[in-house]
Amino acid sequence: MQAEVEQDVMAIIASKVRVEKPALTRDDRLQDLGIESIDAVEMIFDLEEKFDVEIPYNANTAGTEFRTVGDVVDAIQTLVNNKA
Amino acid sequence: MHRVVVTGLGAVSPIGKTAPDYWVGLASGTCGIGPLTIPYAEELNQKNAAEVKDFRPLDYFQDRQLSSLDRVSQFAIVAAREAITQSGLSFGDGLSERTATIIGTGVGGHNTQDDSFRRVYRDNATRVFPLTIPKLMANAPASQISMHCGLRGPAFAVVSACASATHAIGLAFHMVRSGAVSCAVTGGTEACLTFGAMRGWEAMRVMAPERCSPFSAGRLGMIVGEGAAVIVLETLESARARGAEILGEIIGFGMSADAADLTAPDEGGMARAIESALADARVATTDVQYINAHGTGTAANDSTETAAIRRVFGAHADKLAMSSTKSMVGHALGAAGALELVATLMGIREGVAPPTIGYQGKDPACDLDYVPNEARRMPIDVALSNSFAFGGLNATLAVRKAP
Numbered sequence: 001m002q003a004e005v006e007q008d009v010m011a012i013i014a015s016k017v018r019v020e021k022p023a024l025t026r027d028d029r030l031q032d033l034g035i036e037s038i039d040a041v042e043m044i045f046d047l048e049e050k051f052d053v054e055i056p057y058n059a060n061t062a063g064t065e066f067r068t069v070g071d072v073v074d075a076i077q078t079l080v081n082n083k084a
Numbered sequence: 085m086h087r088v089v090v091t092g093l094g095a096v097s098p099i100g101k102t103a104p105d106y107w108v109g110l111a112s113g114t115c116g117i118g119p120l121t122i123p124y125a126e127e128l129n130q131k132n133a134a135e136v137k138d139f140r141p142l143d144y145f146q147d148r149q150l151s152s153l154d155r156v157s158q159f160a161i162v163a164a165r166e167a168i169t170q171s172g173l174s175f176g177d178g179l180s181e182r183t184a185t186i187i188g189t190g191v192g193g194h195n196t197q198d199d200s201f202r203r204v205y206r207d208n209a210t211r212v213f214p215l216t217i218p219k220l221m222a223n224a225p226a227s228q229i230s231m232h233c234g235l236r237g238p239a240f241a242v243v244s245a246c247a248s249a250t251h252a253i254g255l256a257f258h259m260v261r262s263g264a265v266s267c268a269v270t271g272g273t274e275a276c277l278t279f280g281a282m283r284g285w286e287a288m289r290v291m292a293p294e295r296c297s298p299f300s301a302g303r304l305g306m307i308v309g310e311g312a313a314v315i316v317l318e319t320l321e322s323a324r325a326r327g328a329e330i331l332g333e334i335i336g337f338g339m340s341a342d343a344a345d346l347t348a349p350d351e352g353g354m355a356r357a358i359e360s361a362l363a364d365a366r367v368a369t370t371d372v373q374y375i376n377a378h379g380t381g382t383a384a385n386d387s388t389e390t391a392a393i394r395r396v397f398g399a400h401a402d403k404l405a406m407s408s409t410k411s412m413v414g415h416a417l418g419a420a421g422a423l424e425l426v427a428t429l430m431g432i433r434e435g436v437a438p439p440t441i442g443y444q445g446k447d448p449a450c451d452l453d454y455v456p457n458e459a460r461r462m463p464i465d466v467a468l469s470n471s472f473a474f475g476g477l478n479a480t481l482a483v484r485k486a487p
Contacts, residue, residue, distance in 0.1 A: 058289055058290075059383075
């Protein structure tokens with residue numbers, strides 16, 4: 001279950017990446033992957049639709065909440081666990 | 085080329101439903117942001133907005149007239165009547181045919197659209213209200229002003245999201261300046277606080293939950309507002325010949341497109357609009373004392389606008405005052421530029437820079453004088469009003485104290 005969530009989250013993030021990157025790691029920073037502004041908002045929407053969760057996310061403070069791929073994976077994991 | 089002056093002002097805002105009341109609210113730092121009271125608000129995540137409160141249509145219109153008037157047109161007509169009354173113009177002797185009506189709006193009749201589509205999609209109704217289409221069209225406010233005020237010259241709407249009103253006023257200014265028309269009734273209007281539109285804003289993830297704190301440390305985004313402002317423009321010669329009270333002069337207009345990101349602001353695009361307004365006005369950067377900022381309260385706009393001001397004004401950036409009245413009335417989108425131009429004109433006239441309220445401390449990326457929290461008495465001769473829209477469309481107006 002946990003690995004599955006991680007895999008699905010990674011796939012959604014990968015669809016927004018704007019740089020050449022063969023595989024994502026937890027430590028990759030969203031900013032370095034070119035995921036900023038509207039791309040990040042679209043990523044959050046895709047994640048909410050996929051996992052049927054509400055992600056508290058304000059683009060104005062995005063840099064502090066979701067810095068890395070791991071931050072996003074963990075946040076979704078928590079929301080999915082809370083739902084179950 | 086004629087000199088173009090303002091002889092009438094009208095406003096409908098969250099802090100006052102006439103221009104004088106709006107100004108009292110601005111000068112006293114009144115916050116018009118509060119809980120959303122629209123239908124189905126309880127289902128929304130966003131709880132706050134800047135509504136025009138206690139706006140009773142029957143105070144302004146007959147019952148029969150209202151079936152053809154969306155809230156966006158009601159606001160526009162009320163503001164236009166106020167501005168025209170103040171101007172003292174009567175539009176006889178062919179003046180009506182030589183008067184332009186140019187009104188900006190972001191989305192037009194959003195309440196009509198939301199109400200009608202809710203009936204068909206949510207309530208499974210098979211028909212909508214008969215005047216759904218002519219109420220929701222974006223040119224409805226311009227058309228309704230022309231009909232209600234008897235203005236038969238060029239009339240149309242200008243749509244450029246958050247810069248709509250500034251573009252509209254700029255075009256009207258150009259038409260009066262060139263002599264294409266003798267007079268113009270121009271401004272902007274918006275009434276888009278609907279369930280559907282708020283869901284759209286929620287999805288953008290740019291709204292602050294409670295208050296709008298432009299340029300401040302810890303700011304959390306914009307607050308959506310509504311309202312209208314309309315001004316009357318005519319030539320300096322005609323205003324003087326009539327003995328009309330002159331409320332200020334429009335001296336320049338600048339526009340640009342970023343041709344870059346759909347939503348991210350662009351320092352270069354902003355700077356080009358400002359520079360072109362200054363060039364059009366033939367004033368130097370050092371002539372400007374006050375700027376009414378676009379100042380949405382988002383992290384990105386406020387730091388980018390600050391950088392654009394630094395780029396254009398250099399050392400003089402530290403000598404001028406720049407405030408965001410959106411801190412008090414929220415972001416009224418297609419009406420914002422007109423509400424802000426009225427604030428700027430009244431500020432010049434009164435010798436008062438309206439404040440940026442909700443300012444909690446300095447953000448290193450926003451290091452100008454934002455007139456924090458309290459209005460400031462200061463002489464203002466030349467001022468700018470900035471509007472920078474989604475889609476990368478920028479517009480700046482330059483104004484001067486009445487000659």
